Amino acid sequence: MPVSSLPSRPVAELLTALSSGNLTSRQLVESCLEAISAQDDTIHAMVHVDAEGALKRADRIDERRRAGEPLGLLAGLPVAIKDNICCRHLPCTCGSRMLESFRPPYDAHVTEAIQAADGIIIGTTNMDEFAMGSSTETSAWGPTRHPDDPQRIPGGSSGGSAAAVSAGLVPLALGSDTGGSIRQPAAFCGCVGLKPTYGRVSRYGLVAFASSLDQIGPFARDAVGAALLLQAVAGHDVRDSTSVRHQVPDYRTELSRPLSDLRIGLIEDHFAEGLDEEMADAVRRTVHQLEERGASVRTVRLPHSKYCVATYYLVASSEASSNLARYDGIHYGRRADGCTDLMDVYCRSRGEGFGPEVKRRIMLGTYALSAGYYDAYYLTALKVRRRIREDFDAAFRNVDVLAGPVTPTPAFRIGEKTDDPLAMYLSDIYTISANLAGIPAISVPAGRSENGLPLAVQFQAPPFEESRLLRLADAVLS
Amino acid sequence: MTEYTTIIGLEVHVQLRTRTKLFCGCSTEFRPDAPNTQTCPVCLGLPGALPVMNRYAFDLALRTAVALNCDIAEFTKWDRKQYYYPDLPKAYQISQFDLPFSASGWLEIASDDDPNATRRIRITRAHLEEDAGKNLHDESGRGGDSRVDLNRTGTPLLEIVSEPDLRSASEARRYLEQMRTLLRFMGVSDCNMQEGSLRCDANVNLHVRTSDGETTATPIVELKNMNSFRNVELAIEYEAKRQRMLWEKTGQSIEDAPKSTRGWDADRGVTFAQREKEESSDYRYFPDPDLVPVVVSREEVEQVRRQLPERPDVRRRRYQEQLGLSAYDAEVIIDQGPEFAEWFDSVAAACGDGKTAANWATQDVLRDLNADGMSLSRFPITSQVMGHLLTWIVDGRLTTSAARDVYGVLKQRAADGQVLTTSLVDSLAAERETVRDTEALTAAVHAAIEALPKAAADVRSGKQAAVGPMIGMVMKQVSGADPKVVRSLLLEALQE
Ligand SMILES: [Zn+2]
Numbered sequence: 001m002p003v004s005s006l007p008s009r010p011v012a013e014l015l016t017a018l019s020s021g022n023l024t025s026r027q028l029v030e031s032c033l034e035a036i037s038a039q040d041d042t043i044h045a046m047v048h049v050d051a052e053g054a055l056k057r058a059d060r061i062d063e064r065r066r067a068g069e070p071l072g073l074l075a076g077l078p079v080a081i082k083d084n085i086c087c088r089h090l091p092c093t094c095g096s097r098m099l100e101s102f103r104p105p106y107d108a109h110v111t112e113a114i115q116a117a118d119g120i121i122i123g124t125t126n127m128d129e130f131a132m133g134s135s136t137e138t139s140a141w142g143p144t145r146h147p148d149d150p151q152r153i154p155g156g157s158s159g160g161s162a163a164a165v166s167a168g169l170v171p172l173a174l175g176s177d178t179g180g181s182i183r184q185p186a187a188f189c190g191c192v193g194l195k196p197t198y199g200r201v202s203r204y205g206l207v208a209f210a211s212s213l214d215q216i217g218p219f220a221r222d223a224v225g226a227a228l229l230l231q232a233v234a235g236h237d238v239r240d241s242t243s244v245r246h247q248v249p250d251y252r253t254e255l256s257r258p259l260s261d262l263r264i265g266l267i268e269d270h271f272a273e274g275l276d277e278e279m280a281d282a283v284r285r286t287v288h289q290l291e292e293r294g295a296s297v298r299t300v301r302l303p304h305s306k307y308c309v310a311t312y313y314l315v316a317s318s319e320a321s322s323n324l325a326r327y328d329g330i331h332y333g334r335r336a337d338g339c340t341d342l343m344d345v346y347c348r349s350r351g352e353g354f355g356p357e358v359k360r361r362i363m364l365g366t367y368a369l370s371a372g373y374y375d376a377y378y379l380t381a382l383k384v385r386r387r388i389r390e391d392f393d394a395a396f397r398n399v400d401v402l403a404g405p406v407t408p409t410p411a412f413r414i415g416e417k418t419d420d421p422l423a424m425y426l427s428d429i430y431t432i433s434a435n436l437a438g439i440p441a442i443s444v445p446a447g448r449s450e451n452g453l454p455l456a457v458q459f460q461a462p463p464f465e466e467s468r469l470l471r472l473a474d475a476v477l478s
Numbered sequence: 479m480t481e482y483t484t485i486i487g488l489e490v491h492v493q494l495r496t497r498t499k500l501f502c503g504c505s506t507e508f509r510p511d512a513p514n515t516q517t518c519p520v521c522l523g524l525p526g527a528l529p530v531m532n533r534y535a536f537d538l539a540l541r542t543a544v545a546l547n548c549d550i551a552e553f554t555k556w557d558r559k560q561y562y563y564p565d566l567p568k569a570y571q572i573s574q575f576d577l578p579f580s581a582s583g584w585l586e587i588a589s590d591d592d593p594n595a596t597r598r599i600r601i602t603r604a605h606l607e608e609d610a611g612k613n614l615h616d617e618s619g620r621g622g623d624s625r626v627d628l629n630r631t632g633t634p635l636l637e638i639v640s641e642p643d644l645r646s647a648s649e650a651r652r653y654l655e656q657m658r659t660l661l662r663f664m665g666v667s668d669c670n671m672q673e674g675s676l677r678c679d680a681n682v683n684l685h686v687r688t689s690d691g692e693t694t695a696t697p698i699v700e701l702k703n704m705n706s707f708r709n710v711e712l713a714i715e716y717e718a719k720r721q722r723m724l725w726e727k728t729g730q731s732i733e734d735a736p737k738s739t740r741g742w743d744a745d746r747g748v749t750f751a752q753r754e755k756e757e758s759s760d761y762r763y764f765p766d767p768d769l770v771p772v773v774v775s776r777e778e779v780e781q782v783r784r785q786l787p788e789r790p791d792v793r794r795r796r797y798q799e800q801l802g803l804s805a806y807d808a809e810v811i812i813d814q815g816p817e818f819a820e821w822f823d824s825v826a827a828a829c830g831d832g833k834t835a836a837n838w839a840t841q842d843v844l845r846d847l848n849a850d851g852m853s854l855s856r857f858p859i860t861s862q863v864m865g866h867l868l869t870w871i872v873d874g875r876l877t878t879s880a881a882r883d884v885y886g887v888l889k890q891r892a893a894d895g896q897v898l899t900t901s902l903v904d905s906l907a908a909e910r911e912t913v914r915d916t917e918a919l920t921a922a923v924h925a926a927i928e929a930l931p932k933a934a935a936d937v938r939s940g941k942q943a944a945v946g947p948m949i950g951m952v953m954k955q956v957s958g959a960d961p962k963v964v965r966s967l968l969l970e971a972l973q974e
Contacts, residue, residue, distance in 0.1 A: 205526040210767075242768065326567060328562060330564045331567050332524070369762040370760055
């Protein structure tokens with residue numbers, strides 16, 4: 001096969017070629033590096049590429065393969081990680097000047113897991129600053145561009161990971177999803193993006209945005225790739241108290257189980273005004289295909305979904321205001337020069353280090369947690385959050401999976417929403433509720449729009465039913 | 479006439495005796511000599527690091543709260559207390575706000591008026607939290623950089639808040655002493671104030687009752703940086719006087735001024751106004767989303783209650799009622815803490831006589847420990863060896879002074895590196911065994927009477943004190959003689 005297109009081959013094909021000896025990990029890494037140097041000046045999906053380290057690890061894995069040693073699940077496949085996941089040998093900047101010089105002295109759980117599975121971490125991907133954004137435009141290192149149209153954004157906040165996979169720079173990537181940050185860019189870029197159940201993947205080493213919402217998940221070109229990467233990183237971790245002791249199924253084997261008698265609920269509330277016609281048609285078309293293959297379809301209501309965006313921005317910003325307080329210029333990260341006293345160090349370091357969107361959310365969250373406002377904002381948001389979760393519990397009593405759009409529109413233009421934060425926030429309107437409810441959700445490509453942009457469908461399932469989502473993705477894509 | 483009552487509530491911070499910190503695996507050892515060596519991504523607050531509760535710390539906290547007669551909450555959670563300070567790397571402290579794991583307990587202390595009566599001081603709540611680090615400022619006056627040592631960051635602290643039930647500085651001191659004794663006997667803390675494992679803040683104000691029968695409260699002052707119980711007492715005494723003078727001068731009441739903070743300057747013996755912490759009014763507490771709530775069942779609480787070590791007050795009563803110790807001796811032994819009391823118990827059991835064990839423990843042994851500033855764990859004479867030596871006294875085979883002699887030799891041998899055994903005690907004691915009623919003793923008695931005729935005559939005429947020199951003479955001649963036996967032999971012989 002032609003070397004340049006290697007990273008965009010199906011993962012199953014790559015694994016077969018690797019194990020049969022037709023392909024080495026070095027060749028695969030080299031082809032990723034070539035693709036990056038050919039395309040990434042335009043796309044700007046990567047923040048840091050560790051070419052030397054990746055090749056070295058590839059050689060070691062190739063040696064072990066030649067020696068007949070058994071290899072882990074990822075068997076020498078390159079993986080890119082979002083720039084908010086700690087890895088000892090890479091910088092971790094979170095797309096922020098605040099952490100421009102930060103190199104984590106420890107590995108995240110997922111980093112360890114990828115390496116234990118013989119995956120090769122090839123570099124870090126661009127993101128909105130501290131994962132706050134829906135377009136990668138808030139990255140201090142400049143926006144990532146849509147692989148199919150450089151005038152458009154790839155979505156966000158994990159836009160770099162989505163663009164890297166879709167452009168064929170890497171076969172697999174990890175992102176993090178707090179309100180749609182995996183699914184929305186996957187939808188815009190036309191790849192598979194899965195947000196697992198809260199607690200399914202350890203957050204240890206993921207730089208926190210909103211602790212009760214953040215989850216790490218995979219990007220891949222197909223369901224097999226997503227299943228494989230999820231398999232490698234899922235499972236209980238004692239270092240994350242919110243990680244759950246729930247057995248990890250063999251997601252790849254699960255893929256071959258038939259989807260018989262599947263009951264699909266079409267979320268009526270997500271087809272109201274604001275949804276692009278082409279997007280709505282893509283969802284209906286996909287669901288109809290599944291119906292033709294034996295699934296039953298009904299419409300369901302999520303009555304509290306209209307409160308999702310408000311609830312999300314209170315919960316997420318409150319937690320973020322606390323999580324980001326540690327960047328104070330004292331212990332690590334950016335410290336402003338020439339400060340006169342402690343307050344000056346705090347104010348100027350944070351003033352220089354954070355971009356406007358991060359500041360906006362810190363202020364919003366600080367306000368919501370302040371004495372006299374806590375009950376009206378944060379506490380009320382927690383109560384609504386419970387109602388939103390109950391909506392899902394009720395829906396899942398009658399259906400196995402919920403279907404709807406991922407985003408209101410296909411990928412928008414660079415700069416189109418940067419001056420209108422509310423419009424930007426609304427691009428996550430359909431994805432936020434899965435984070436608030438803690439349930440797994442997946443974005444699956446569903447054709448293209450008239451002007452060639454990817455369209456997508458979202459499926460949501462009850463907790464720990466990731467394999468159901470992966471089977472659906474596989475069914476839709478094959 | 480105007481009456482002044484001092485109203486005191488104490489906030490005690492106790493460092494729990496865990497090997498590792500509250501939310502990570504770092505050591506809690508006190509190492510001011512090696513700053514920032516006992517740290518990891520979690521207690522440094524590095525991006526992406528997450529806390530995991532140390533269950534043993536929680537268990538120690540539970541044990542303490544049960545010993546303080548607190549109600550244990552079935553559901554408790556962790557909250558973030560948010561403020562900026564260089565010794566707080568996450569810019570929030572993980573603490574407990576509205577749902578502490580325990581509340582509504584009490585501690586009994588001896589009353590001021592009647593030492594035989596007790597007073598119950600109510601405990602409002604006890605909650606668990608992580609300690610902050612330590613800022614090290616340049617004290618040379620040359621304006622060098624301040625540094626931060628994060629070794630202490632994340633050490634488990636139990637905050638025990640009392641109701642304002644204490645009425646005098648001496649009562650406050652007794653409360654602290656009682657608290658320290660209890661915590662040490664419960665095995666939850668070593669309560670070392672020098673190393674900061676026990677810290678105390680006091681809320682002090684006055685209730686002023688004027689002759690017209692009206693009572694007014696003066697503004698509450700929180701006293702800080704008192705590094706010993708003595709200083710707590712002095713600071714409260716000073717503060718009560720200061721508030722009284724201020725009241726007489728200004729008549730300012732609690733409605734006129736908010737709570738303020740004052741530090742204690744031990745050198746000058748005064749309290750002084752301290753600057754308030756930045757924005758201390760709003761800590762923006764909210765539940766820590768990185769930690770899961772803790773559920774404690776009734777059964778678990780009952781199990782903790784059943785497995786509680788012997789309480790110091792129960793132990794004191796046992797010493798008096800079962801071992802026949804004086805109240806004073808019992809108190810002295812308890813005051814030394816659980817290791818010493820255990821050692822004493824084992825000596826008493828080995829020799830079969832609590833009083834003899836108490837005499838030796840509170841006199842010879844304590845004197846030696848204090849003189850050498852030695853901890854019991856480094857004291858060379860084990861309770862077994864000590865108990866064995868004391869059986870010789872209890873059986874009347876060794877005089878107290880001969881036993882002291884053996885005790886001295888034992889210490890010397892230990893210093894020379896010899897291992898002390900009960901058989902070594904036996905051979906040393908046998909050499910000094912009390913001589914009774916032997917021919918030698920009788921001969922020496924008669925010789926003494928002959929040698930000191932004046933003394934003999936004095937005794938015969940009723941001046942019993944005159945027997946002393948004769949006892950001395952006999953003792954000199956017959957080493958190992960029991961002076962009590964010699965005395966009665968002399969008196970017998972003189973009556974003939
Ligand atoms: Zn640590």
